Amino acid sequence: MQFVKMHGIGNDYVYLDCVRNPPPADPAALSRAVSDRHFGIGSDGLIMVCPSERADARMRMFNADGSESEMCGNGLRCVSKFVYDKGIARKPRLAIETGRGVLTVDLELKNDKVSRVRVNMGEPILKAADIPTTLPGDPPVNAKLSLQGVRFEATCVSMGNPHAVFFVGEDFFVGKRDLVAEFGPQIENHAAFPRRVNAHFVRVHSRGEVTMRTWERGSGITLACGTGACAVGVAGVLTGRTDRKLVAHLPGGDLELHWSEADNCVYKTGPATEVFTGEWPA
Incomplete structure (x- = not known):
């Protein structure tokens, strides 16, 4: 094969x-x-x-x-x-x-080979039942989620698959404990997500720039998640943290995102x- x-x-x-x-x-x-x-x-x-x-x-x-x-x-x-x-x-x-x-x-x-791709990822799905999640709100924005005594705030978006976005501090990106590995599996399999979920931990640098790490449903920690980056871009707007055009830094590289007001679609390059x-x- x-x-x-x-x-x-x-x-x-x-x-x-x-x-x-x-x-x-x-x-x-x-x-x-x-x-x-x-x-x-x-x-x-x-x-x-x-x-x-x-x-x-x-x-x-x-x-x-x-x-x-x-x-x-x-x-x-x-x-x-x-x-x-x-x-x-x-x-x-x-x-x-x-x-x-x-x-x-x-x-x-480039030299008759594809080097980069701009994808129209479609409109984000924001109704909780369609994401799906049982957290309150359409969509859930800054919804409370408690794990091992640690309180998180989840903003949930579907880009055809379910995502939970958590805006967090520096401790998720540096330090001896890998908090993404620690909390990611619990979030993926949490009862609030009937089809499991992709979990993204995001540090905001400015209204046009973020760094994110991902626990991916079914695969664990990955170097990048494209639908997840789109969900982060939408969640940033929904929570008032970022603009509609965004550069997301992922462990494997950068993605350019744009949640267009013209057609409500998310574009990823x-x-x-x-x-x-x-x-x-x-």
């Missing part, structure tokens, strides 16, 4: 061409196998590039634990690069079918990188 290893600012996945080749019989099991960083290829999960009747290609995404997720913003940029660079559709603007519908991407080319190709034994 031929594969391509790609990453979007460190959020890495194994990609399969299921347009030209049959899909794996058990993608959940395959995702667990290839994602293992000691005995597999090493990744945050598996992404299948599939044919679509509605778009240029369809994206199916599996986390490292084998669970299927609706969306991955960094993965979507890499799918766009895969579709263009591998000749599935050679157009500067592509339509990709995802778990949250068909999304439009604009490609930035960032790189997509191919690392290597290989063959996985069937």
Whole structure:
């Protein structure tokens, strides 16, 4: 089985061409196998590039634990690069079918290869029942959440998958205790999130700049989360902390975000990188 290893600012996945080749019989099991960083290829999960009747290609995404997720913003940029660079559709603007519908991407080319991608991530989903969360509010903004005696304030957004954003202080980014690893699993599996949740811890530098770290549902700590960065941009506006245009610094790199007032959609721009190709034994 031929594969391509790609990453979007460190959020890495194994990609399969299921347009030209049959899909794996058990993608959940395959995702667990290839994602293992000691005995597999090493990744945050598996992404299948599939044919679509509605778009240029369809994206199916599996986390490292084998669970299927609706969306991955960094993965979507890499799918766009895969579709263009591998000749599935050679157009500067592509339509990709995802778990949250068909999304439009604009490609930035360098030497006839995709280097950066601007994605229209669609409108944020702000109704609590649709996120989903049982926290109060539509959406929940600065909703109280207590873990091990520590009080947090969660602002919840869905970008096709659920996110809880926590604006925190310096202690989440420096120090001997890894507080993201400590609290991330508890938040992911908290009863307030019936389909689990991605947890993001954010330090605001200015109205146009933040640093964030992520505990990703089904994968743990990752270097980047594209849908999460979009959720952070929305949460910053909802809580009055940031403007609609934002640069988010993630451990793997930076993303440019814009929650447009014109169409209420969130736009995300960032790189997509191919690392290597290989063959996985069937």
